[in-house]
Amino acid sequence: MRSASTSLPALPVVRRALRDFAVGAVCALAIATAAFVGVRNRELAAKQLALAERAAEAAARHHGDVPGAHAVLVGPPQPSAKYPVLRHRSVLEPGGWRVLAGARDDKLRFDAANRFDRDGSFAELLPDSRAVAAAPARGTVAVAITEPAELAPFPWLVVIGVLGLGAAVAAAGALAGTRSRVLGALAGLAALAVPPMLWGSWIAGSAILGIAGAVAAAQRAELTDRLALGMRRHRTALGFLAPAAIAMLVLVAVPFLIGIAIGFYDYHSGHWTFVGFHNFAELLSGGGHSLDDPLNFWFILGVTVVWTVVNIALHVTIGVSLALVLSRKWLRGRRVFRMLLILPWAIPNYITALMWHGMFQGEYGAINQILHKFGISDVSWFTTWAKAFAADVTTNTWLGFPFMMVVALGALETIPRELYEAASVDGASAWQRFRHITLPHLRPALGPAVALGSIWTFNMFNVIYLVSAGKPGDSTNILVTDAYRWAFERGDRYGMAAAEAALIFLVLMLWTVFGTRLVRRKEAA
Amino acid sequence: MTQRPRLVARVAVHLGLVAVVALVLYPVLLVCKKAFEPGRAFALSASPLPDHVTLDHFGDLFGSTFLRHTFNSVVVALATTVVGVLLSCTAAYALSRFRFPGRGASLSTFLVVQMFPATLLLIPLYVVLDHLHLLNSIVGLVLVYSTTAIPFCVWTLKGYFDTLPRELEEAARIDGASPWLIFRRIILPLARPGIAVTALFSFMTAWNEFIMAFQFMTSESQFTLPVLIQSSATEHTADYGLFAAGAIVTSLPVMIAFYALQRYLVGGLTAGAVKG
Numbered sequence: 001m002r003s004a005s006t007s008l009p010a011l012p013v014v015r016r017a018l019r020d021f022a023v024g025a026v027c028a029l030a031i032a033t034a035a036f037v038g039v040r041n042r043e044l045a046a047k048q049l050a051l052a053e054r055a056a057e058a059a060a061r062h063h064g065d066v067p068g069a070h071a072v073l074v075g076p077p078q079p080s081a082k083y084p085v086l087r088h089r090s091v092l093e094p095g096g097w098r099v100l101a102g103a104r105d106d107k108l109r110f111d112a113a114n115r116f117d118r119d120g121s122f123a124e125l126l127p128d129s130r131a132v133a134a135a136p137a138r139g140t141v142a143v144a145i146t147e148p149a150e151l152a153p154f155p156w157l158v159v160i161g162v163l164g165l166g167a168a169v170a171a172a173g174a175l176a177g178t179r180s181r182v183l184g185a186l187a188g189l190a191a192l193a194v195p196p197m198l199w200g201s202w203i204a205g206s207a208i209l210g211i212a213g214a215v216a217a218a219q220r221a222e223l224t225d226r227l228a229l230g231m232r233r234h235r236t237a238l239g240f241l242a243p244a245a246i247a248m249l250v251l252v253a254v255p256f257l258i259g260i261a262i263g264f265y266d267y268h269s270g271h272w273t274f275v276g277f278h279n280f281a282e283l284l285s286g287g288g289h290s291l292d293d294p295l296n297f298w299f300i301l302g303v304t305v306v307w308t309v310v311n312i313a314l315h316v317t318i319g320v321s322l323a324l325v326l327s328r329k330w331l332r333g334r335r336v337f338r339m340l341l342i343l344p345w346a347i348p349n350y351i352t353a354l355m356w357h358g359m360f361q362g363e364y365g366a367i368n369q370i371l372h373k374f375g376i377s378d379v380s381w382f383t384t385w386a387k388a389f390a391a392d393v394t395t396n397t398w399l400g401f402p403f404m405m406v407v408a409l410g411a412l413e414t415i416p417r418e419l420y421e422a423a424s425v426d427g428a429s430a431w432q433r434f435r436h437i438t439l440p441h442l443r444p445a446l447g448p449a450v451a452l453g454s455i456w457t458f459n460m461f462n463v464i465y466l467v468s469a470g471k472p473g474d475s476t477n478i479l480v481t482d483a484y485r486w487a488f489e490r491g492d493r494y495g496m497a498a499a500e501a502a503l504i505f506l507v508l509m510l511w512t513v514f515g516t517r518l519v520r521r522k523e524a525a
Numbered sequence: 526m527t528q529r530p531r532l533v534a535r536v537a538v539h540l541g542l543v544a545v546v547a548l549v550l551y552p553v554l555l556v557c558k559k560a561f562e563p564g565r566a567f568a569l570s571a572s573p574l575p576d577h578v579t580l581d582h583f584g585d586l587f588g589s590t591f592l593r594h595t596f597n598s599v600v601v602a603l604a605t606t607v608v609g610v611l612l613s614c615t616a617a618y619a620l621s622r623f624r625f626p627g628r629g630a631s632l633s634t635f636l637v638v639q640m641f642p643a644t645l646l647l648i649p650l651y652v653v654l655d656h657l658h659l660l661n662s663i664v665g666l667v668l669v670y671s672t673t674a675i676p677f678c679v680w681t682l683k684g685y686f687d688t689l690p691r692e693l694e695e696a697a698r699i700d701g702a703s704p705w706l707i708f709r710r711i712i713l714p715l716a717r718p719g720i721a722v723t724a725l726f727s728f729m730t731a732w733n734e735f736i737m738a739f740q741f742m743t744s745e746s747q748f749t750l751p752v753l754i755q756s757s758a759t760e761h762t763a764d765y766g767l768f769a770a771g772a773i774v775t776s777l778p779v780m781i782a783f784y785a786l787q788r789y790l791v792g793g794l795t796a797g798a799v800k801g
């Protein structure tokens with residue numbers, strides 16, 4: 001330990017202690033702020049709802065308005081004079097009964113009374129922090145609406161005070177000696193956990209204590225000093241990297257973590273409930289559907305794997321065959337052929353998918369018109385799994401083979417002609433030349449292309465969603481389209497969708513790691 | 526390989542290729558036919574040539590709100606490109622020239638994020654943007670597209686910087702130029718072609734993106750072109766004439782760009798995978 005510290009720059013020990021404290025304090029502050037806002041909103045919601053309920057009950061007993069809220073009596077629904085289907089409600093105002101129409105908050109009162117009649121109770125917080133509640137009042141409904149809540153100000157003084165105290169403790173510890181430096185860091189950062197604990201947020205408090213422990217442990221192992229040294233030594237590179245790195249942190253890492261977190265929650269009409277591994281368990285257990293049911297996760301995974309394998313096999317076979325033909329020097333119009341053959345790649349894939357969807361559709365679709373000439377009539381493409389899947393595969397093969405073709409063409413161009421000439425002289429057959437010269441040269445280029453292509457195909461949302469749309473009966477869904485349906489077409493089941501997305505990520509990660517191993521082993525062999 | 530096959534074989538290969546090209550062209554020709562043929566149904570005959578020619582669909586297209594959606598698409602794609610290139614060019618330079626701890630990890634992170642589809646982030650992004658009231662907003666869509674544009678730009682630009690000679694930089698460093706000055710005065714001017722190609726690709730990607738726009742832009746005035754085209758082809762009142770005209774007008778510019786740039790595309794796409 002001594003020897004390591006001699007190589008460190010002779011920064012004053014207090015400055016180093018304060019630096020470590022500052023890093024920990026920034027994280028702690030972020031957590032504390034989130035905890036404060038969370039606790040404040042929760043308390044505010046409870047307070048506003050209680051106030052609205054109190055006001056509604058007071059109005060029901062004709063006690064007049066409670067401060068901070070305004071309550072009215074809403075009459076029972078009456079058929080409208082002009083349109084008997086419509087129901088009106090009236091509201092009792094100082095001047096007498098008035099029909100609820102377009103005046104301020106009329107709709108709120110109308111809906112509140114309706115939902116009270118339906119459910120027997122009603123209390124809700126509005127997005128603008130007002131609360132609405134209803135109470136029974138002898139044949140009418142008392143509806144109270146509170147004023148918007150006043151937000152408690154952020155306790156800057158408390159935070160600054162605790163920060164100052166913590167910094168002082170950390171600095172004092174550093175001055176007192178090596179061992180107390182670690183203790184100072186621990187105690188100084190732990191001080192920041194006090195305010196969240198006072199607000200009643202134990203999770204935030206423990207998280208901050210955890211940070212304090214981590215910083216102290218890192219300091220003990222001299223990790224903080226080494227990290228700071230590394231950052232100073234590479235500050236140019238890190239500075240150049242920073243804009244993209246920070247953007248990725250905010251735009252990708254944070255949403256990714258939120259996505260994982262959502263996977264542990266259930267969402268129902270505006271409320272999130274923590275359900276632990278329930279979503280994952282429901283997916284992985286098949287959710288009560290048998291294995292051949294299109295709603296079973298394993299069925300969908302199977303379809304996705306078959307979809308990927310079939311497509312990649314077709315892309316590679318067609319692409320490599322065409323590349324072999326196009327690489328012949330005696331071929332006339334090679335450039336024109338190549339240009340025309342990559343056309344599908346140039347077209348945006350949602351247009352391709354919509355185009356093929358139209359061609360497969362109905363008895364007058366172009367495909368059926370052609371089949372009709374061969375004596376096959378009126379194929380309904382989206383009524384059985386095999387036909388719908390075939391339609392999807394056709395579309396995706398059409399749009400996917402040019403990529404493999406271009407990659408293979410590029411690889412073929414790098415093969416020296418002398419190799420073939422030498423092989424011919426030695427009497428190698430065409431197949432032997434292909435097997436021992438062409439294939440080994442294609443593999444290094446096709447390997448990554450297949451890896452990339454398989455990930456694209458595995459998640460080829462547009463083709464599945466726009467061509468077969470999962471028909472018949474969700475059976476041609478792949479994992480991404482199924483996750484999408486959970487989120488947006490099966491009643492906002494964001495939790496299930498996020499859990500499925502996490503599983504997709506896991507599968508792709510495994511495939512990437514496992515797949516690269518496979519390629520490397522083949523290269524080594 | 527070395528000797529030419531017999532004439533019959535050569536003719537057969539040419540004919541086979543023509544047949545494949547016909548298969549490739551047929552759907553495209555059908556769309557072109559539909560764009561110039563009266564009527565809303567997709568195809569009443571399998572022939573790729575129209576019986577009557579009309580420009581009505583294009584008239585309808587430009588008479589509708591098409592220009593507004595074009596404006597949306599242009600703004601979103603341009604903003605995504607600017608954000609992507611601006612934020613990533615320094616990082617690409619750092620990854621190309623400097624050796625620092627965490628370089629390998631950053632490279633693979635950018636690669637994985639670029640390879641893995643942004644669809645996996647659809648749900649959290651939707652929830653977050655909803656919370657921030659950024660659904661139905663161009664700003665929100667640009668942020669969403671940046672999640673793929675930034676790693677793409679980092680990898681492509683890094684590949685380009687790798688091809689630039691280092692002698693100029695070394696000379697400038699000996700003369701006492703700071704890294705920032707070297708980057709701004711030497712590298713950026715040299716890398717202009719690479720930046721242009723990267724920018725065009727990231728513009729095309731944003732221009733062609735469908736599912737995110739479809740999910741995040743729900744009010745019709747905010748539709749980008751892919752959402753507009755999808756809605757003209759799949760709603761119950763599908764108008765394939767309008768779809769075909771819209772598809773042609775929308776994809777023609779990116780197709781021209783694609784043909785101009787395709788030789789860079791293959792290199793850029795696989796370079797990352799080969800090195801990673």
